[in-house]
Amino acid sequence: MARGRRVNSCGEKSKKLLLEKAIELFSTYGYHQTKISDIVKSANLTQPTFYLYFQSKETLFNDLNEKFHNELTEIFSSSTNDINNGKIGIDLIQGSLTHIFEFFIENPNLTKIGFYEAEQSTAVKEMLVSELIHILNTQLKDSNVLKQADATILAESLIGSVERLTLTNLLTNKTSPEQLAKEICMIYFATELSLVHS
Amino acid sequence: MARGRRVNSCGEKSKKLLLEKAIELFSTYGYHQTKISDIVKSANLTQPTFYLYFQSKETLFNDLNEKFHNELTEIFSSSTNDINNGKIGIDLIQGSLTHIFEFFIENPNLTKIGFYEAEQSTAVKEMLVSELIHILNTQLKDSNVLKQADATILAESLIGSVERLTLTNLLTNKTSPEQLAKEICMIYFATELSLVHS
Amino acid sequence: MARGRRVNSCGEKSKKLLLEKAIELFSTYGYHQTKISDIVKSANLTQPTFYLYFQSKETLFNDLNEKFHNELTEIFSSSTNDINNGKIGIDLIQGSLTHIFEFFIENPNLTKIGFYEAEQSTAVKEMLVSELIHILNTQLKDSNVLKQADATILAESLIGSVERLTLTNLLTNKTSPEQLAKEICMIYFATELSLVHS
Amino acid sequence: MARGRRVNSCGEKSKKLLLEKAIELFSTYGYHQTKISDIVKSANLTQPTFYLYFQSKETLFNDLNEKFHNELTEIFSSSTNDINNGKIGIDLIQGSLTHIFEFFIENPNLTKIGFYEAEQSTAVKEMLVSELIHILNTQLKDSNVLKQADATILAESLIGSVERLTLTNLLTNKTSPEQLAKEICMIYFATELSLVHS
DNA sequence: CATGAATGAGACTTCATTCAT
DNA sequence: CATGAATGAAGTCTCATTCAT
Structure with missing residues (x-):
């Protein structure tokens, strides 16, 4: 042949x-x-x-995960630059979530692997959590939320929400990145927002 | 031998x-x-x-998952009976979460399989979400939370939080079942609670 | 227990x-x-x-086959005694076949094993063939059949017929031992019989 | 390696x-x-x-048997075309047997599998029997043989003979295909032949 | 650059057989 | 006499990986 x-x-x-x-x-x-x-x-x-x-099946899979991890980290770093754009507090968080969701929706399959399937997803989420804790501590230091709940738990919870909603609402195209980010902030920071709005 | x-x-x-x-x-x-x-x-x-x-490796694994699914369903059903104990609204939810967390911590390995490892975990979580939506609609119909956020998104988000916090805080023994349930309710229903408490 | x-x-x-x-x-x-x-x-x-x-699965199976072989041999030997009963020629053969078929129908399952399933069935059939050749040579020495066909081939053929008809007609109870023996003799010794009958 | x-x-x-x-x-x-x-x-x-x-051991075995079954069926069908060659009655049968024996001797091992070893051999033989019955009924309608013996029994018997003689005389190269077919016809249709010859 | 052909390693499963009670 | 519990040995099949072309 x-x-x-x-x-x-x-x-x-x-x-x-x-x-x-x-x-x-x-x-x-x-x-x-x-x-x-x-x-x-x-x-x-x-x-x-x-x-x-x-090189091998495993190598390929690991490379894929590394790529996902790196790009996601990059997204977060650059979204911190929004501070320069004048965003602060909850707006900053909402903006960051939006960026993340946009990345997810642009790479749905890679996301399914790196965020759900791989063992390395643990590290990815830990990274997100620790970044988020940092933002919470610097941006929402005096908020009601942080007074009542532990920052770590809040961050873990929020990443948990991101994890699930990405799967059920984002990747299924039920909710847009912006909308989903907004809904999450509404849920998590309702008290702050109501104060602001009132 | x-x-x-x-x-x-x-x-x-x-x-x-x-x-x-x-x-x-x-x-x-x-x-x-x-x-x-x-x-x-x-x-x-x-x-x-x-x-x-x-019978086989697969059968054993499936049986394990079925067992997990059934018992978890049972926990939820019976915790609804707390209504008879006078619990309503957020208290009812907090009680249910506590029961779930207690079940998780009593069966940590089975939980890791049935809630995280198995394909069937999807079905388990869907079950939890739909049960939760039902409770939300019946118990918190007029709450501020539901006015602002879609019930489905709220429920999915909450189950996401449960998923993540179980892994990071409950099964690591950082937080007790009661405490974790309380923290979650604090995060999700802060506005209601503050109204009640004020 | x-x-x-x-x-x-x-x-x-x-x-x-x-x-x-x-x-x-x-x-x-x-x-x-x-x-x-x-x-x-x-x-x-x-x-x-x-x-x-x-002793073992194999031993049991072999014993079963030996038993079948021995009993079948015995049947044939004793049917030779029919000579003393005055039977000769084709009648003797028909009588022997009848006895064999009677044995088969009384032990249908053992027959299925010893005559069809086992490797030893080869030996059993060889035994039948050589006995039959002996009878043919002593009883039908001057018959037309033997003039036209080789005794060995005739015997092998006849045992082949016995083999197949036992399965399809005898053990299914479609034909009785006597009838089947008669039919076979009719097929194989028609020329002799017609001479006799005419 | x-x-x-x-x-x-x-x-x-x-x-x-x-x-x-x-x-x-x-x-x-x-x-x-x-x-x-x-x-x-x-x-x-x-x-x-x-x-x-x-695909698998079983599949291979079944394919082998199917092949045997199909080719044997084909042999029979095409040998019916001998009618066009002017062969009728016993000659037709003898021709068909010859063809079958030639096929057997060209594929001795496949024959051992498909005609003796496999469960499917039952079906193969049933096919041969029913084809043979058809030929007998159409070609030897008025023969002496059919007057005296049941066509089915005759056909079964003949296939039994084929079965046994193939094993003992054909595949051992003791008898050639043509010779064996001839001997079998001699045994089964002696009366017809003698009439014809006289 | 790409393929056809092949294999090492190992996974799951079955079955006749054998202890200890 | 009979059983519950266990295993040695082996068989079928799969999959990532690698030569030779």
Whole structure:
């Protein structure tokens, strides 16, 4: 049978295709239920080709997670710059959440992997929590909320909400990033807001 | 090891031991990383013995999940009876959460499996959400919270909080069931409570 | 749990029961598809009990076949005594076949094993063939049949007929032993018979 | 042995080799006594390679039987076309038997499987019987044989003879296809033939 | 660059058989 | 005499990975 390079084939294109399909399948079926044979089949390539571009199944999966982790961290860092844009307090938080949700919705499958499927998701969430605690402590120091609830618990709770609502409302397109961020802030900071508004 | 019955061996004991070890390993390493060989090894038995008491790895895992689902459902149903104990509104919710958390902390490993590891965990959470929506609609119909936030989003958010805080604060013994339930209610129903208290 | 001898139990009875069930199952499902666990289950006993009476699965199966072989040999030998009863030629053959068929129909399951299922069935049939050749050579020496066909082929053919018709007509109770023996002789010795009858 | 492709290896060749060895072993030792490990060992390959070309042991066995069944059916159908060649009555039957025997001797191992070893052999023989009954009824309607013996019994008997003689005389190369077909017809249709010849 | 062909390692499961009671 | 409990040995199958072309 014919072997060797295909007409019209191009290394970078194949790699990108494999990556896409891998993300798709990992996010749909999970790491263990996704076989290399599945990935290459859906990319219309063969198994050795996979190893041309990726060291191993595990490496690929880890790289994907690292990428997710890094980009998400980046989002948060840059959203802190909103301070320069004059946003403070709850507005800053709401803005950050919006940015995160926008990132999620732009990378739904990667999100499913990095935020839900992978073992590394634990680290990602811890990162979010600690960043959030930092913001809470600097931005809402004197709020009612923090007087009544422990900052850590509040942050963990909020990330929990983000986790679940992303799955049920965001990635299903039921709620937009802005709207979801707003709803969450409403739930968590109603007392502050009512004071402000009154 | 010689064949045949061991000195002092007893079926029920072996089965229970295997079950315990299985739950332990499944909860620690997950379904796929837990091999039957691991389970029997940690129970000091051999593989055929596993099949003496369980139909298959998958069946065992599913049964475990079903058990978790059923018991959790039961907890919720019976905690509704607190209405008869005069609990209403937020108190009722707080009581229900307390019961759930107590169940979780009594079955930490089973919880890790049924609430986090299994595919069926989706169904479990959906069940909790829909039960919670029902309570919200009947008990907090006229509250400020429901005026401002969609009941479904509120419920999903709350279950998200439960999910995360169980992992980070409850199962790590940082927070007690009662305390955690109270903190969550504080976060979610601060406005109501302040009205009540004022 | 209760262990040890059952009330009303009796060694010989258990052995006989196991033997019956074994024959039944071997004949229905074959050697490999019949498990010791199946045999004891249908005898309402347990696996160790099986080994109380039989050395092993294979031994039991072989014993069964030996028994079949011996009894069938015996049938043939004693039917030779029909000579003393005055039977000769085709009548003798028809009588022998009748006896064989009667034995088959009295032991249908053992027959299915020893004549069809077992490897040893080869030997059994060879025995029948060589006995038959002997009879043909002594009783039908000058017949037309033997002039036209090789005695060995005739004998093999006849045993082939016996083999198939036993399965399709005798053990299904479509045809009686006597009738079947008669039909076979009709087919095989029509020329002789017509001479006789004319 | 190192992993990966072997020098000079070729899929089709491997598959064919495995098939041959499988047929050989199945026919010699039977389905249950033939292990996949035996098959690949005698083909100098490894177990996963088997699954590269066949779905499972059972599937392979069934496919083999189906193939046997189909080809044998085909033989019979096409030998009916001998009618066009002017063959009628006993000659037609003898021709058909010859064709069958030729097929058997060209595929001795497949025959051992499909005609003796497999459960499906029952169906194969039933097919032969019903085809034969049809021929008898159309070609030998007024013969002496059919007057004296039941057509079904005659057909079953004849197939029994074919079954046994194939094993003892054909596959052992004691008798040629033509010769065996002739002998069988001699045995079964002696009366007709003698009439014809006289 | 890409493929066809192959395999090492290991997972799940089954079954005849055997102790200890 | 009979059982409950257990296991050695082995079989089928899968999957990530790797040669040779």
